Amino acid sequence: MALKAATLDEVLGMCICMTCPSWVNCGEKGGYCVDAIGKSACIHEEKGCVCRNCQAFKNAGLKHISFCTKGSADEQSKM
Secondary structure, X not given: OOOOOOOHHHHHHHOOHHHOXXXXXXXXXXOOOOOOOOOOOOOOOOOOOOHHHOHHXXXXXXXXXXXXXXXXXXXXXXX
16 A cells, blocks of 8 residues: 555554444554555444545545455455
């Protein structure tokens, strides 16, 4: 993933996953768009999506959404 952030911590610092209507609070930190994290083990139902509003999404020029249920940007690119 071509994020401009230098570290996973920076990506997670930009992350807005926890504001999403689909969010399930189960101890995950979000960052589902990143390969090292990938889709959620807890979120199984999409109730909306805020990915396009995320700074990490914008910085990386991502196109896909619903990373929490569909997998990271790279995973979705392979579909």
